[in-house]
Amino acid sequence: MNLSLFKSWYSVLALLGIAAAIACSLVAGDIADVRWLRLATGWLAGSSMALALGYVLRKYMHKYGYSPEFKLKVPIAQLERAEMRLNELRGKILTRAVASRAEITAEIKRILSEERVQRVLAVDVKPGPSGGAAFVLEVNKAFLFGRAAKWLHLHLYISIAFAAFVLAHGGRSLGLDFGGALFALSALVVVTGVIGIALWALGPTWLTRRERDLSIEESFVLHQGFQGKLQELRGTLAAEPELAALLDDVMRSGADAPARTKAALQAASQYPEERRRMLEDACVLFGQMRRVEREFRALWRIRLTFMAWRAVHIPAAVLLSAAVLVHVVSVLRY
Amino acid sequence: MEPSPQPPPTAEELELLFQLELFKDLPKKLRDVLVRFRRYTPGIAGTIFIRQGEYTEDFHYVLAGSVSAFRANADGKVELLESLGPHEWFGEVSALSNQPSLATLKADVPCTLLTIDGSTFRVLYKDVTNAKFRERIDKHYRERALIAHMRTIPLFRALSDSDLARIRPHVHFETFAKGKVIAEQDAPVSRVYMVRSGAVGCTRRLRDGKQKIVGYHMNNSSFGERALEKELATWPGTYTALAPTDVLSIEKDAFGLTFGSGSAALNALQQAALELLRADQGQAAAVRGVEDAELSRIAGDDRIEQMVRRQSVKGGEALVIDLQRCVRCNMCVETCVAVHEDRVPRLSKKGSRVSAELNLATSCYNCEIPECMMACGYGAIRRDVEGVIRFVYDNCVGCASCVSACPYGVIRYTPPPGAAPVVPKESFLEQIPWVGQFFRKAAGAAASEAESKSAPVLSARGEKVNGKSIKCDLCAGLPFEGCVYNCPTAAISRQNPAALFESESSRARVVDGAIHDAVHGGPRG
Ligand code: SF4
Ligand code: SF4
Ligand code: SF4
Numbered sequence A: 001m002n003l004s005l006f007k008s009w010y011s012v013l014a015l016l017g018i019a020a021a022i023a024c025s026l027v028a029g030d031i032a033d034v035r036w037l038r039l040a041t042g043w044l045a046g047s048s049m050a051l052a053l054g055y056v057l058r059k060y061m062h063k064y065g066y067s068p069e070f071k072l073k074v075p076i077a078q079l080e081r082a083e084m085r086l087n088e089l090r091g092k093i094l095t096r097a098v099a100s101r102a103e104i105t106a107e108i109k110r111i112l113s114e115e116r117v118q119r120v121l122a123v124d125v126k127p128g129p130s131g132g133a134a135f136v137l138e139v140n141k142a143f144l145f146g147r148a149a150k151w152l153h154l155h156l157y158i159s160i161a162f163a164a165f166v167l168a169h170g171g172r173s174l175g176l177d178f179g180g181a182l183f184a185l186s187a188l189v190v191v192t193g194v195i196g197i198a199l200w201a202l203g204p205t206w207l208t209r210r211e212r213d214l215s216i217e218e219s220f221v222l223h224q225g226f227q228g229k230l231q232e233l234r235g236t237l238a239a240e241p242e243l244a245a246l247l248d249d250v251m252r253s254g255a256d257a258p259a260r261t262k263a264a265l266q267a268a269s270q271y272p273e274e275r276r277r278m279l280e281d282a283c284v285l286f287g288q289m290r291r292v293e294r295e296f297r298a299l300w301r302i303r304l305t306f307m308a309w310r311a312v313h314i315p316a317a318v319l320l321s322a323a324v325l326v327h328v329v330s331v332l333r334y
Numbered sequence B: 001m002e003p004s005p006q007p008p009p010t011a012e013e014l015e016l017l018f019q020l021e022l023f024k025d026l027p028k029k030l031r032d033v034l035v036r037f038r039r040y041t042p043g044i045a046g047t048i049f050i051r052q053g054e055y056t057e058d059f060h061y062v063l064a065g066s067v068s069a070f071r072a073n074a075d076g077k078v079e080l081l082e083s084l085g086p087h088e089w090f091g092e093v094s095a096l097s098n099q100p101s102l103a104t105l106k107a108d109v110p111c112t113l114l115t116i117d118g119s120t121f122r123v124l125y126k127d128v129t130n131a132k133f134r135e136r137i138d139k140h141y142r143e144r145a146l147i148a149h150m151r152t153i154p155l156f157r158a159l160s161d162s163d164l165a166r167i168r169p170h171v172h173f174e175t176f177a178k179g180k181v182i183a184e185q186d187a188p189v190s191r192v193y194m195v196r197s198g199a200v201g202c203t204r205r206l207r208d209g210k211q212k213i214v215g216y217h218m219n220n221s222s223f224g225e226r227a228l229e230k231e232l233a234t235w236p237g238t239y240t241a242l243a244p245t246d247v248l249s250i251e252k253d254a255f256g257l258t259f260g261s262g263s264a265a266l267n268a269l270q271q272a273a274l275e276l277l278r279a280d281q282g283q284a285a286a287v288r289g290v291e292d293a294e295l296s297r298i299a300g301d302d303r304i305e306q307m308v309r310r311q312s313v314k315g316g317e318a319l320v321i322d323l324q325r326c327v328r329c330n331m332c333v334e335t336c337v338a339v340h341e342d343r344v345p346r347l348s349k350k351g352s353r354v355s356a357e358l359n360l361a362t363s364c365y366n367c368e369i370p371e372c373m374m375a376c377g378y379g380a381i382r383r384d385v386e387g388v389i390r391f392v393y394d395n396c397v398g399c400a401s402c403v404s405a406c407p408y409g410v411i412r413y414t415p416p417p418g419a420a421p422v423v424p425k426e427s428f429l430e431q432i433p434w435v436g437q438f439f440r441k442a443a444g445a446a447a448s449e450a451e452s453k454s455a456p457v458l459s460a461r462g463e464k465v466n467g468k469s470i471k472c473d474l475c476a477g478l479p480f481e482g483c484v485y486n487c488p489t490a491a492i493s494r495q496n497p498a499a500l501f502e503s504e505s506s507r508a509r510v511v512d513g514a515i516h517d518a519v520h521g522g523p524r525g
Helices: A011-028 A035-063 A068-072 A076-094 A101-114 A148-173 A178-210 A216-237 A241-252 A257-270 A273-305 A309-333 B011-017 B028-037 B092-097 B118-126 B128-151 B161-170 B252-259 B264-279 B281-289 B292-299 B303-309 B331-339 B371-375 B401-405 B435-439 B443-452 B482-486 B497-520
Strands: A121-127 A135-141 B039-043 B048-050 B059-064 B067-072 B078-084 B104-107 B111-116 B172-176 B181-183 B191-197 B199-205 B211-218 B238-241 B245-251 B318-322 B348-353 B358-362 B381-383 B389-391 B492-495
Touching (some): A011 A148, A035 A148, A035 A309, A035 B331, A076 A101, A076 A135, A101 A121, A101 A135, A148 A178, A178 A273, A178 A309, A216 A273, A216 B348, A241 A273, B011 B028, B028 B128, B078 B128, B092 B118, B092 B128, B118 B128, B181 B191, B191 B199, B199 B245, B252 B264, B318 B348, B331 B348, B331 B482, B482 B492
Antiparallel strands (some): A121 A135, B048 B104, B059 B111, B067 B078, B172 B245, B181 B238, B191 B245, B318 B358, B318 B492, B348 B358, B381 B389
């Protein structure tokens, strides 16, 4: 089970959101009477939602190559010059020509900015091994805007805070109106999201346990391979329409495949050895393909189980975003 | 500077070049290779040609001037190792072993060097018709560089320079092809081996007939020290070259004959051997303390075994997927496609399982022993100062030698000029989830699109790479490694496979210990 999905400082945001929502309802009574509080919770809800959508935006911008981070790309020559100079610095550290951490850090900063690679590279200064250089330099990518995994944490917890703010914002006036619908949608999005995260925490373990022999990718590739081979054999057998019909019959079979295969092979016994062999091979191949297909389907089912929540979460989130937009525009307009 | 075919030489230059002692016996075909890839490196006084610790493969021959080799020791002191004048050379150790340079080489006065890149040097060195060249290089290495090299090998660290000089004449150079057996299990240990370049695996045959990998040796590590520790020692397993491997070896009797029994030097060596054997407890425990049956029991789910068999441990850095975290969303592969112009992914999640929960993705490991680089005869694969293996596309002729040499099958091809990309590029509207399909072009329009795809594919350096080899370039120039950066569950990370191997080896040690305690009622002696 992947508990790391839940371990994040952003959970404090969610707690703060919930605490704020409870405080509002306790202190202010009916929030409808306290205009500034209503406005504040509204803005807080809106901003939390924008932050939560930030994850989605980041994801698709990276996936399709539109992220502004792609524009930060620097020419390799610049990187190589920087790396060369860092190597020189390593030499100086080894000979104690540069001794203090502060000096080293300042020198690294200078190199990175002079070579204009400070947005691409991050250099960590770590204590060196005993008997070796006093410090070692570890060059990594800058990972400027944070990894997707961190954004997912933000997405999760800020969404919980969002639901709390929406609840506080609606106050006791929540009913079967637009506000109520907004709240219901928010709840749906958050609940499906939380279920999704829980499934993401458990799903990989189920799948991995089941994947002992073949992984989902392997079974897919293998299945494609068998299918191609079978098509090829079917093409060759087409010269003998009756044998081809026997193979088609086997390929249409379900649970009765063993019986039908047996029958087909018996029926083919009158054909020349070479042709019969071909049918036999095709039947064996078909059996193997079915086995791999079963394996793939089983793995796919598990994968679907822990991905199916998205079928509700994503459309509900799209609807919610549209509804929030309408709400904000109408409030500002009227 | 990167190697590339050079302009044709003048007749005068040719004559001078092949009058040089080192090159005068080169056969015709190797002369052509040398002429094609030679280059001249000038330097004013103070020019640093190679820095200590730098990954370089260049071999330099001093034509004029003088160059000094300095080495900074762990205590920060810099010592002058040697000065090289005309007709001497340096860089052969790095060119052969792919190891970082042992010293800094600096021009004392204005110099001119003849420079050959590592792959050309290896072609000259390994060609069987060119024994004279190899002899000269080895002789020079023995006389000038061997002591400096031996000093870096843990077994010899306790010996003084004068002791090293005394044992030097007894050092043999040997080369083993991949798969060649160096020593057989249970045969008497008659030599101590030191790996100069390459990798050696030690496999033990158990009583039940199973083979178990119990050790792994790479550059600068030694095996056979038990010959120094006790008389009549036998090999604990079979030692096999896992890659083309160069070793240094010394007859066991040579130590006694050189230093005399009971001498301080021999005692120091025996002490060092003992410590190495102790430190190597994982292996020692496996080969000495634990009964075969127990070894066999823990052999079932052995990650080390698999990693060594798949040679994964040779990797510098591997992409490791934690399957307990991976939600199979494919974002890693999709980002890899997005960051590359040619839209060919550089990784496949399929990879190889090393345990129930870890998968080594198929993506370049930036190997310690880059077999791709060794196989490339055109100097098109280089290691940069950070140790990353990179292609030099100007030199790549698309011959595919690297593709078959890479043990992990991670090198692919970009589509040849004019061919459609592996993953076609889509317009913004086409990419919108679900909605995009309504914008996708009808089949008829696909032809004109394919035409637009025939534009050259450019590498991070701006070189044309159509129809050439490609592999993971660590998202060169970008502030992130796409796959690692965009994994929503942080399931994928870069790790040193040797470190995984180490941690598994310590796990195996604990298991060994626990089994031993249970069977023998106490800790191993
Ligand atoms: S391409 Fe293959 S052999 Fe070359 S460094 Fe990468 S993993 Fe190693
Ligand atoms: S580091 Fe970049 S190039 Fe390499 S596999 Fe990951 S995304 Fe692809
Ligand atoms: S991005 Fe991460 S979770 Fe998704 S498939 Fe790749 S490794 Fe698995």
